[in-house]
Amino acid sequence: MQAGKLSIAELRRRVLGYLGQERPEVAVHAGVGLDAAVVDLGGDLCVLASDPITGAVEGAGRLAVQVSCNDVAAMGAEPVGVLATVLLPEGSGPEDVERLMQEISRQAQALGIEVLGGHTEITSRVTAPVVVTTAVGRVQRGRLVTASGGRPGDGLVVTKGVGIEGTAILAADFGQELAGRVAPEVLERACRFADELSVVGEALAAARLGATAMHDVTEGGLYGACRELAAASGVGVELWMDRLPVRPETRAICDAFGLDPAGLISSGSLLIATPDPEGMVRGLEAQGFQAFVVGRLVPEGLWRVTKEAQPGSGAQRRPFPENEEDELWRFLRSR
Template identity: 40%
Template sequence: MGRPSHRVEGLCCQVGPAALAARVRTPLQHNQTGQVAEPVGQQAQRRQPVNSLPAARLSVRVNSGHDVTDACFGQGDVWHERTPRYRARNGAAHPSAAPPDAVDSPNVSRETLGRTKPMSLPTGKLPLPLLRQALGQVPRRDPAVLVGAEPGEDAAVIDVGGPELLVAAADPITFAAADIGTYLLAVNGNDLAVMGAEPRWLLATVLAPAGTTAPEIQALLADVTAACAAAAVALVGGHTEITDSVTSPVVAGTLLGTASRDSLVRTSGAQPGDALLLVGEIAIEGTAVLAGDHAATLRRAGVSEADIETGASRLQAPGISVRPAAAALRAAADVHAMHDPTEGGLAAALHELAEAAEVGVVVDRDAVPILPECHRICRALGLDPYALLASGALLASLPAAQAPAAVTALREAGLSAEIIGEVTEVSVGRRWTVSGSDVPIPAVERDELARFLESA
């Protein structure tokens, strides 16, 4: 089993000492486990103080262009978005950290800001506030880049001239131990499909651990080759390496495809008044990995053989590709936005769509279709199905008047489809109804599969 990657939509980031270059502007706080939580001010309902451990601090590398310093934030401390200086939780000026104007200054020294050991990030995607902060420093210089490194967008779009646009996605496979080729083509293909693109060329980087045999690497490459043939995608290059840096095979794909100019769809296209549609059930990929790779653990937890067998088979039927669903939906309605839930499940996908489009969302969580065996497996393991790896489902935003007809068309095509909510003005926030109670959609700090793997 590979270590979970820091996988993000449309960009694969590696967290390092200089991962957050330039100014620190995003308000951060910590929860009791020391993980980065959502910034204060992002949602009004998250403004309550966070319980803190006095010794816990977050160290962020700050590069002002002249010198590199460490900006340290005590646990429970926040940037107040509408307050022009850095304050502690009680509202008093923080005694051990510089105000924002000092952080922006090239003359801030390590002594001024203090020195602490940086806190470890949780496995999985980068927390959305941290990702937004990091990508905010990426320069936008090339006019040919129509969609670049932006939170919530699934792929990059480049205008290379001519009638078609080049669409590129990159994703690694680290959760799965088997069927790596199928996963690789599906998760990268999904990123292209939700942009309205067709996949054409794949580059694959294969990192295998020390001790890997020639037959093992040949079988892995044969699996990737077979998956490419099944998807009508040409494997055009990549890299292979045996390395001590991994403990099991990691395969990272870069998938290139094309889209006509009038078929391009962006996650940021969601509009207030749209209906939110979920095509497929959750959480297909997470359920398949749990049942296929961890059957013994599931048996010990009391999961039935029938649920284990059914869950493991979900990789083949219905599978985790959303290409057919995306094509059917685009044929049935004027789709404003599509997004495929991956790490962090549906809950994370809703945050990502709202973030990209700068809108609010209101969801009826009880209307979300969950695989029966997914529900039972999650209950046995103490996992949240709404935050479980959910490739195989498709989240879409479309005009509300067209939603009922789109649902009918999708069902007639043999696909599961439900209207689960609506897009609102950003001031409404991101909320869902649970058994009649209106509550904020929780921020997902890491996927439930990653949490399971750490405790297994």
């Protein structure tokens, strides 16, 4: 089996049928496109999400905190803390553990959250560092947003751009290979994308602005986020390819390696469904966040449209790529 996430079909078949004993305190259970669970223990709702970092070498500790907190914030919840599990390969030393913990702590401080605990270990079972974080957040009753709330007719908004995280990883880890193919100043800017991988601020703002559903754009890129939001909401997606916000740095690196930016891992981008996409963009931009209308939810199907679908526009509709593998994993597998 290829590296990367299970397909939606395999996830349903191999994972989601084995969830133990259902508990009445669980308000949002595990499901396709639902990256966080919600537990009702009285008072505010408790939101929990867990994520591993396996595809990055540089900045893994910082990224681990960001991605799990992104999942919590995409439910409209304020992150409170994280639990961190750090697994390092044999040959690593205590200083390597400390370096990762320093990264984790700095990012936690930046988000105003606490490291609640976890586990650290050097083990022969891994050949590269693996960092897993579980984020804990809270949200008031009535303020919860899930990936299952989208409805046909809702517009789709994306923040920042597509392929943000993948661009930073490729620039940092394969800079020497890109030298001569991508200008040095482009690579330098691309590496700085790693400073933009949190969506906590825009997710909490989007929740206040009336988002009906949200999903952070991680493995599988924008295609993957659309698939998962569509599956959770029981709808289809029309993605307007000509309007995707692909930064010049992302375009240059993807062209050099033959990658599709819309399928590239993209922590730092948030996918938002809303009945008023233009109003959402204005509201987010007023708070300092970049946002772009990129499509809409439709009754069924997953479609790439080369022009905005309007009568007489000559729009061409093609289905999403059949292969759900992230472009980063496809690239790494080819090395």
